[in-house]
Amino acid sequence: MRQIKLISFDAEGTVVTPDFSxxxxxxxxxxxxxxxxGLDFAQAKRCIxxxxxxxxDQRxxxxxxxxWFSYLGLGSSEPAIQSCMGKISYYPETTEVLSSLVSEYRLIVASGTxxxxxxxxxxxxxxxFVRIFSSVSHYKQLKSxxxxxxxxxEMGVKPSHVIHVGDNWQFDFLNARQAGINAFYIDRSGKNHHESLSDLTQLKRLLIPPI
Ligand SMILES: [Mg+2]
Incomplete structure (x- = not known):
């Protein structure tokens, strides 16, 4: 872990809860x-x-x-986005972990949102975060x-000097690992098969072991 220079975080399910989505x-x-x-809500939910x-999720x-707003003919997305802003929430350990890592490492977000x-x-x-990367907006692709x-x-680092952590087995773990990055899979379900992290505190312990 001594050569790690950059830590990359997925957003949803990793630092931000899925509540807003x-x-x-x-x-x-x-x-x-x-x-x-003119449908009732349950019917509309099923159709959607x-x-x-x-x-x-592969497209x-x-x-x-x-x-989606254009395909479904729903007008502007802005009012709907604004109406959900109150739902944005972070996992309990997110801020503490980021603030303890930020003095030692460069932190980025690598998200498909x-x-x-x-x-x-x-x-x-x-x-x-020093940079926010969206695979969809910046590179027109999924997290390959x-x-x-x-x-x-772009960040001027070797993949072997990077950690990426995320909650999607394919997009965050397998694909990052294939690129040569030190990938960690975060599994908040508590099932925790070996090598997965149950929350971000475990990542912090790996990088900044308690004295
Ligand atoms: Mg995610």
Missing amino acids: EAIWHEAIPALYAQKQ AEEYGRIG LEWYDIEY PLELLHCLLRDIEPY PDFYLMICE
Whole structure:
């Protein structure tokens, strides 16, 4: 761990709770759709879930809020985003861990969330990070091994000098590891198979062992 220069964090499910996303994707969008189509909320929720499922998380559109508002004919996304801002919350250990790592390491965010949502999600913790990368907005791709290599190049570090931590097995763990990054999978479910972290405190202990 002595040669680590840069720590990269996924956003949702890693430093930010899924509450905001839950509110926007599964409450606000179905509510607008219900209103537009004259459906009740439960029906609209089912239709929307089907639409999401049809695209799936391996395609860029899945992550693109503007795509969904335009595809579903819901007008501007801005009022819906604003109405969910109160739902943004961080995991209990997030701020403490970031503030203890920031003096020793450069910290970045590497997320698949588009920038317009990412800046909202990170609003209270953005000052901890030297750069915010959105694979979708900056590189028009999912978090592939190439995305991680481009970030390393942009930051001027070797992948072996980088740690990435995130809660998606494919996008945060396998793909980052394939790029040569020291990847950690965060599993907050408590199932905790070996090598996974149950929260960010464990990452901090690896990097700054208690005296
Ligand atoms: Mg995530």
